[in-house]
Amino acid sequence: MKKYRYSITTLLVLALVVASCGDQNGKASSNGALSSSAAEKVYVAPGEQDEFYAFLSGGYSGNLTVYGLPSGRMFKEIPVFSQFPTSGYGYSEETKPMLNTSYGFVPWDDLHHPDISQTNGELDGRWIFVNGNNTPRIGRVNLSTFETEEIIEIPNSAGNHSSSFITENTEYVVAGTRFSVPVPQRDMPINEYKGNFKGALTFISVEPEHGRLDIKFQLLMPGFNYDLSHPGRGESHGWFFFTTYNTEEANSLMEVNSSQNDKDFIAAINWKKIEEYVNGGGGTKIPANYAHNVYDETTHTGTSTMNKEVLTVDPTKVPGAVFFLPTPKSPHGCDVDPSGQYIIGNGKLSADLTIHSFDKMLAAIEEKKFDGEAYGIPILKFEDVLAGTVKSGGLGPLHTEFDAKGNAYTTFFISSEVVKWKLGTWEVIDRKPTFYSVGHLMIPGGNSRKPFGKYVVAMNKITKDRYLPTGPEMEHSAQIYDISGEKMELIYDFPTHGEPHYAAGCPAELLAPKSKKIYRLNENKHRYAVTNPGEARVERDGNEVHIYMSTIRSHFTPDNIEGVKVGDKVYFHITNHEQDFDVPHGFSIIGQNTSELLVMPGQTKTSVWEPKQVGVWPFYCTDFCSALHQEMQGYVRVSPANSNIDLSWSLGE
Amino acid sequence: MKKASILMIIGVSFLLGLFNFPLWNIVLGAPQYPEPLGMNIHIDGIRDMNEFDLQNIDGLNHYIGMRKLPKPEEMWEFSVFPMVIGGMIILGILVGLLGFLGKVDYKWFIGWFMIMSILGVLGMYDFNAWMVDYGTNLDPNAIMKLANPDGTPMSYKPPLFGHAKMLNFDVTSLPATGAWMMFTGMMLTIIAFFIGKSAKKATVKKHVVTAIKVKTNDK
Ligand SMILES: [Cu+2]
Numbered sequence: 001m002k003k004y005r006y007s008i009t010t011l012l013v014l015a016l017v018v019a020s021c022g023d024q025n026g027k028a029s030s031n032g033a034l035s036s037s038a039a040e041k042v043y044v045a046p047g048e049q050d051e052f053y054a055f056l057s058g059g060y061s062g063n064l065t066v067y068g069l070p071s072g073r074m075f076k077e078i079p080v081f082s083q084f085p086t087s088g089y090g091y092s093e094e095t096k097p098m099l100n101t102s103y104g105f106v107p108w109d110d111l112h113h114p115d116i117s118q119t120n121g122e123l124d125g126r127w128i129f130v131n132g133n134n135t136p137r138i139g140r141v142n143l144s145t146f147e148t149e150e151i152i153e154i155p156n157s158a159g160n161h162s163s164s165f166i167t168e169n170t171e172y173v174v175a176g177t178r179f180s181v182p183v184p185q186r187d188m189p190i191n192e193y194k195g196n197f198k199g200a201l202t203f204i205s206v207e208p209e210h211g212r213l214d215i216k217f218q219l220l221m222p223g224f225n226y227d228l229s230h231p232g233r234g235e236s237h238g239w240f241f242f243t244t245y246n247t248e249e250a251n252s253l254m255e256v257n258s259s260q261n262d263k264d265f266i267a268a269i270n271w272k273k274i275e276e277y278v279n280g281g282g283g284t285k286i287p288a289n290y291a292h293n294v295y296d297e298t299t300h301t302g303t304s305t306m307n308k309e310v311l312t313v314d315p316t317k318v319p320g321a322v323f324f325l326p327t328p329k330s331p332h333g334c335d336v337d338p339s340g341q342y343i344i345g346n347g348k349l350s351a352d353l354t355i356h357s358f359d360k361m362l363a364a365i366e367e368k369k370f371d372g373e374a375y376g377i378p379i380l381k382f383e384d385v386l387a388g389t390v391k392s393g394g395l396g397p398l399h400t401e402f403d404a405k406g407n408a409y410t411t412f413f414i415s416s417e418v419v420k421w422k423l424g425t426w427e428v429i430d431r432k433p434t435f436y437s438v439g440h441l442m443i444p445g446g447n448s449r450k451p452f453g454k455y456v457v458a459m460n461k462i463t464k465d466r467y468l469p470t471g472p473e474m475e476h477s478a479q480i481y482d483i484s485g486e487k488m489e490l491i492y493d494f495p496t497h498g499e500p501h502y503a504a505g506c507p508a509e510l511l512a513p514k515s516k517k518i519y520r521l522n523e524n525k526h527r528y529a530v531t532n533p534g535e536a537r538v539e540r541d542g543n544e545v546h547i548y549m550s551t552i553r554s555h556f557t558p559d560n561i562e563g564v565k566v567g568d569k570v571y572f573h574i575t576n577h578e579q580d581f582d583v584p585h586g587f588s589i590i591g592q593n594t595s596e597l598l599v600m601p602g603q604t605k606t607s608v609w610e611p612k613q614v615g616v617w618p619f620y621c622t623d624f625c626s627a628l629h630q631e632m633q634g635y636v637r638v639s640p641a642n643s644n645i646d647l648s649w650s651l652g653e
Numbered sequence: 654m655k656k657a658s659i660l661m662i663i664g665v666s667f668l669l670g671l672f673n674f675p676l677w678n679i680v681l682g683a684p685q686y687p688e689p690l691g692m693n694i695h696i697d698g699i700r701d702m703n704e705f706d707l708q709n710i711d712g713l714n715h716y717i718g719m720r721k722l723p724k725p726e727e728m729w730e731f732s733v734f735p736m737v738i739g740g741m742i743i744l745g746i747l748v749g750l751l752g753f754l755g756k757v758d759y760k761w762f763i764g765w766f767m768i769m770s771i772l773g774v775l776g777m778y779d780f781n782a783w784m785v786d787y788g789t790n791l792d793p794n795a796i797m798k799l800a801n802p803d804g805t806p807m808s809y810k811p812p813l814f815g816h817a818k819m820l821n822f823d824v825t826s827l828p829a830t831g832a833w834m835m836f837t838g839m840m841l842t843i844i845a846f847f848i849g850k851s852a853k854k855a856t857v858k859k860h861v862v863t864a865i866k867v868k869t870n871d872k
Pocket of ligand 1 (some may be wrong): 282553584585586621622623624625626629632
């Protein structure tokens with residue numbers, strides 16, 4: 001025990017030394033003539049638009065944020081796994097089903113890794129996929145509405161971290177478990193982990209036209225921790241690579257006990273081979289229970305279905321499909337270069353990066369040059385698959401992205417820097433400090449066959465002293481580097497929302513032209529929609545009261561409602577009749593035990609209100625919609641439970 | 654005269670464009686509308702420049718008490734104009750054909766042109782009268798009742814031709830493709846008239862010469 005503590009202390013001291021060196025560099029370059037040219041590079045004049053979209057994960061906010069590059073301006077927060085009172089997501093009747101799981105309604109998650117859909121290895125901008133870490137889920141966001149359209153729960157998984165990465169034609173979105181668990185779950189002693197727990201790697205097929213998700217198969221791997229992953233591309237298309245740690249299979253004091261092996265593995269999965277096996281009837285269906293939630297854009301309504309079965313595959317039953325590549329010291333990020341030839345293991349407890357060669361791996365497999373096996377899975381010889389090592393001089397490499405000119409950019413958490421190096425020669429070209437403790441980094445398209453290597457965004461874990469202080473808690477910082485030249489240049493700092501773990505970016509012209517402006521009222525198929533104010537009405541069904549209400553600048557139809565009684569469950573179904581860009585109307589009523597609604601043009605949303613007191617209660621529009629917004633209001637008369645006042649409603653009488 | 658008649662038929666045919674293209678276009682831009690709203694005035698009705706523009710113009714206009722833009726069935730003009738234009742096209746082509754066959758002379762061409770011009774001026778007069786009514790005949794219960802500095806109620810009549818500033822909007826009203834096609838076509842009918850006229854002169858000259866020759870031979 002003492003010995004471990006000693007080595008960790010050394011590591012920390014070292015980190016402090018390196019970080020303070022970085023500090024001096026940063027201060028020096030943020031003065032003088034350099035800053036003025038940096039200002040020009042990030043300045044997007046009023047009325048002008050950014051060159052790139054950047055989607056930053058919100059981490060523990062559970063949501064996805066949209067930024068512009070190079071300005072660092074935030075455009076939107078897209079709610080995915082967390083309730084979002086700003087729009088009513090997860091509060092409205094239509095969106096509550098989106099957060100349904102086998103554990104019931106789970107209104108939060110930890111969102112980590114956005115990935116934009118691809119065709120032939122290039123970004124196509126149809127959807128962006130994200131993972132919920134805590135209650136394993138994968139979400140799909142439509143990139144013309146920028147709204148969550150689908151969430152699928154992942155059974156037999158825990159700590160859904162090596163997710164949500166897509167194959168180069170978006171055939172699959174892949175979700176790997178970070179924590180291995182008993183499969184199926186059962187009551188057993190924790191210390192019998194070793195050999196008994198399993199790590200599920202889940203391949204979810206994506207239907208090409210509508211993006212619908214469906215679990216194709218789950219590969220039940222040995223009980224390691226599957227940390228991160230990336231797809232093969234180009235020549236290595238058909239393969240998927242996962243980093244692992246805790247190959248020791250420890251179940252306690254992991255920070256020490258899972259760091260003992262000199263090498264962990266990168267698991268190489270030939271998913272095409274497994275797909276064939278499964279299509280040929282291979283695999284075992286086991287009982288499961290997981291939610292599949294789909295939001296329909298024309299009904300503006302989400303539905304949740306529980307699936308009861310999942311197809312599992314034992315990797316030893318598909319010879320030639322799964323191999324282990326030894327990789328030093330608990331590798332974290334697992335990145336594949338644009339050609340698909342190099343697989344980079346970012347050994348987070350070492351100073352070096354290990355790069356494996358795809359061709360060498362194939363040759364070694366061909367010649368069956370194995371170095372033993374783990375649970376029946378062949379282990380390749382480290383030397384046989386190694387393409388090279390980057391002797392960076394940094395500490396704690398985490399993640400690598402690529403530009404289009406054969407360079408790679410790696411973040412170093414402990415030494416707090418971004419290091420640029422050359423693929424093939426493995427030489428370090430440049431290094432720049434970050435402020436501070438950088439996690440992920442992102443180059444638009446930097447994990448595809450076609451990167452747009454103009455900027456790199458570094459997402460940092462520590463913010464202190466970068467902005468005006470806001471008490472003990474503050475947002476994380478991100479930093480933009482210009483990487484168009486030989487040397488990187490730090491050009492901008494901006495705060496993010498939540499904790500960005502990873503990001504995905506793409507050129508603005510891929511998404512801006514197809515971004516939806518309104519929903520068409522004449523395509524609104526919501527069950528409670530009113531497409532014409534003449535149909536606005538109030539109906540009673542037992543103690544449920546359904547108010548079919550429409551809005552247009554600036555009134556509700558109807559705006560006077562009588563005949564509601566204490567104990568009723570009142571559903572306000574609000575349809576926004578505007579067909580003009582950016583004219584939402586909001587809705588809220590006093591004492592509502594839920595959030596407001598923000599209803600986009602042409603959309604219908606529903607809020608439930610259960611009046612508890614007799615009286616005349618106002619409701620109003622929460623979005624400043626016009627010069628007469630303050631007048632956009634109405635009243636509901638609530639009578640005693642035993643009264644016999646008939647329902648009535650009106651506008652302008 | 655054959656050449657003139659063909660030109661007459663071509664010129665008149667240009668008016669067919671009015672059945673497809675707008676006659677007039679009114680665009681409303683404001684700081685809040687970086688993509689301006691607009692209406693296209695066709696001979697059979699007013700249409701959106703971009704989808705939902707009319708609905709959004711009506712939505713804005715209701716604040717100042719303007720009526721909704723008329724549907725085709727709400728104005729007699731939108732059923733009569735297509736008939737008048739259609740009739741004039743048939744008439745013009747008929748005149749051209751008869752000219753080609755030598756049954757009528759070039760003066761009919763200018764005659765058609767003059768009738769068409771009178772109808773055009775009447776149409777413009779009517780259109781302007783509607784705009785005056787639309788822009789000044791306001792709902793007395795309007796949400797916003799605005800007055801000019803001299804105290805008279807503000808008018809929202811769009812310009813017939815050119816630009817005007819109306820509250821926060823820049824309004825531009827200009828002839829559109831249909832009008833330009835009509836203008837081009839009508840110019841062609843004038844040219845047809847002149848060609849016809851000079852062709853006639855030439856023929857007369859030839860006849861005179863022939864007559865003289867005949868006389869000489871008689872001697
Ligand atoms: Cu409103």
